[in-house]
Each structure stands twice: as structure tokens, then as C-alpha cells.
Amino acid sequence: MSKWEKKFGRFAIPNLTLVLIMCYVAGYVLTLFAPGVMGYLNLDTYAILHGQVWRLVTWLIAPPGSFDLFTIIMLFFYFSLGTTLERVWGTWRYNVYIFSGILLTVLGAFLSMGIYYLAVPDVSPLMFQWGASFYSTYYVNMSIFLAYAFTFPNNQVLLMFVIPVKVKWLGIIYGVMLAFEMLQAVQWKLWFLVAAIAASLLNALLFFWQSKNHMHLRPKQIKRRAEFRQDLRRNPGITKHKCAVCGMTDQDDPDLEFRFCTKCNGNYEYCQHHLFTHTHVK
Numbered sequence: 001m002s003k004w005e006k007k008f009g010r011f012a013i014p015n016l017t018l019v020l021i022m023c024y025v026a027g028y029v030l031t032l033f034a035p036g037v038m039g040y041l042n043l044d045t046y047a048i049l050h051g052q053v054w055r056l057v058t059w060l061i062a063p064p065g066s067f068d069l070f071t072i073i074m075l076f077f078y079f080s081l082g083t084t085l086e087r088v089w090g091t092w093r094y095n096v097y098i099f100s101g102i103l104l105t106v107l108g109a110f111l112s113m114g115i116y117y118l119a120v121p122d123v124s125p126l127m128f129q130w131g132a133s134f135y136s137t138y139y140v141n142m143s144i145f146l147a148y149a150f151t152f153p154n155n156q157v158l159l160m161f162v163i164p165v166k167v168k169w170l171g172i173i174y175g176v177m178l179a180f181e182m183l184q185a186v187q188w189k190l191w192f193l194v195a196a197i198a199a200s201l202l203n204a205l206l207f208f209w210q211s212k213n214h215m216h217l218r219p220k221q222i223k224r225r226a227e228f229r230q231d232l233r234r235n236p237g238i239t240k241h242k243c244a245v246c247g248m249t250d251q252d253d254p255d256l257e258f259r260f261c262t263k264c265n266g267n268y269e270y271c272q273h274h275l276f277t278h279t280h281v282k
Contacts, residue, residue: 003279005092005245012091016098017082017144020060020137021075027063027136038062043106043135045113046128056106064138078141081148088151090273097147101140101203108195109135115191131192139200142178146171146204175201243271245278 013019030037043059044052065071086094112131116123148155149171156164178197185193241258242249248256248271257272264281 004096005090005274009092009246012095014086014091015083016086016091016095017079020082020098020141021079023061023137024063024075027061028067030061031063032067039129042132043109044129044132045109046125059132059135060102060137062136064136078144082144085144085147085151088272090277093273093277097143097203097207098140100207101143101200102137104199104203105135105140105196108199109192112191112195119189134190134192134196139196140203142174143200143204145174146200147207149174150204150208241269241271243274244268245270245274 027038040052041055041058042062043055048055082094113128116127149167153166153168153171155167157167157170159165159170178201182194182197182201185197243258250256250258258269259275260267260269261275261278261280266281268281270278
């Protein structure tokens with residue numbers, strides 16, 4: 001991951017969660033004022049193979065449901081979660097997570113198409129037009145919650161705005177619900193839905209297996225960060241820390257936190273974005 005970031009990190013999109021939400025807004029506006037247009041933008045794999053390649057991208061604006069007060073609350077909630085993850089993981093790592101979920105969804109859509117053709121060789125194109133309704137960024141955004149639960153398992157949220165619950169329990173419940181929903185879809189042979197759910201779960205599992213030692217912010221870490229800032233203010237103009245991956249120093253960004261890696265062979269120091277994501281030096 002760190003090697004890729006050195007080469008392609010400059011192409012990462014900042015505030016990606018806001019971009020996804022704006023896609024939602026555009027989808028809701030089109031649904032309200034030009035509902036027929038969405039039929040030419042969704043992830044219809046049959047239409048893509050017959051020349052409508054823009055659908056590989058435009059399906060991202062497909063809204064997952066009706067627009068109401070609950071939708072607005074959820075969008076604000078996921079904007080908060082996504083922004084927090086981007087600050088902790090770094091823009092590059094967060095981009096990789098989101099776009100890998102999108103790519104897996106597209107691949108799953110074509111895989112489900114192949115399954116339908118194997119089961120019913122003369123299946124009607126209308127089947128794939130109907131199946132395209134299952135593909136939106138809903139499950140991609142839901143995977144943001146799983147990512148947040150993994151990174152901050154002991155943080156609390158107010159369930160129904162009243163009941164304090166640790167995020168890890170909500171993450172477990174949501175994961176079980178997704179798995180049960182996917183099993184039901186398999187039983188009903190709704191391969192479109194299976195592909196959408198499986199892409200979300202597989203993205204989370206693969207990403208966290210690769211980064212199972214990822215950072216969890218704790219109160220002690222926050223305290224050490226505050227002490228570091230105070231020390232930097234008392235001794236301005238002196239560079240004390242430098243990240244071995246991105247080269248950022250405490251002079252470039254006083255808000256960065258630096259740590260030495262105990263698994264690297266040598267005194268290698270990393271910023272908070274690369275402490276748990278770099279390749280260990282042996």
C-alpha cells in the first residue's frame with residue numbers, strides 16, 4: 001500500500017465522502033425531475049456490453065431509496081464517519097477502500113450476469129434491466145460503517161438518538177444482517193442482490209485482512225498528541241520528526257503525530273497516516 005501511495009498518491013481525491021454524497025444528491029434530483037433518465041445511467045450489464053459503456057461510471061449516482069428525513073440524517077451520519085476515516089487512514093488509503101468496493105460491485109454485476117446466462121441461456125435483456133436496480137452505492141457506503149467499527153470499536157453512538165451503544169456491537173449486528181440477507185438472496189436466486197452484498201463484505205474482509213494492525217485512536221494517544229503540540233510550540237523552528245514514507249515533518253504539519261515502528265529493522269519513524277500501513281523494513 002505504501003509503495004503504491006508513493007507512485008499514485010497524488011491522484012487521490014480529497015473529501016471523497018462528500019463527492020459520494022453529491023452523487024446521491026444528483027441522483028435524487030434526476031429521479032425527481034427526470035425519472036426516465038435514470039434508466040439510461042444504472043448498472044445494466046447487458047446494455048454495457050452493447051455499447052453503453054458510460055453506465056460503468058454513471059451508476060454511482062443511482063439513489064438507494066426514497067428521499068426523506070431519515071435519508072438526510074443518514075447522509076450526515078456517513079459523512080461524519082467517512083471524513084473521520086479519511087483523516088485517520090489518509091486520503092490515499094480511504095480512496096483505495098472506496099474504489100475497490102466500487103470495482104468489486106461492477107465485477108459482481110458481470111458475474112451475476114454470467115450465472116443467469118448459465119442457468120437460462122435465453123434469458124431476456126429485461127431481466128438485467130430489472131437487476132440493475134439492485135446496484136447503487138448503498139452497500140459501498142454501508143461498508144464505511146464496517147470500516148469505522150473496525151477502526152474505532154469502542155466509540156459510542158446514540159442508537160435512536162437516545163441509547164449509547166459501542167460501535168463494535170453495531171458493526172457485528174450489521175455484518176450478521178448482511179450475511180443473512182445474502183443467504184436469503186441465494187435461496188431466492190437473486191444473484192444481482194448477492195453480488196451487491198458480497199462485494200461490500202468482500203471489500204471489507206480483504207482490506208482489513210491486509211491491514212489488521214491498523215491504528216485505533218485511544219485517549220492516551222490523544223493526550224500524547226496534545227503534549228507533542230505543546231512541545232513543538234515551546235521549540236519552534238526545529239524539525240524533530242520525519243515520516244519515512246511520505247517525508248512529512250512536524251514543520252510541514254504541526255498536527256501530525258509521529259511514532260517509531262518496533263517491527264522495522266532500524267530507527268524508522270512514521271506519521272499517523274503510515275504508522276500501521278507501511279511495509280516493514282527487514
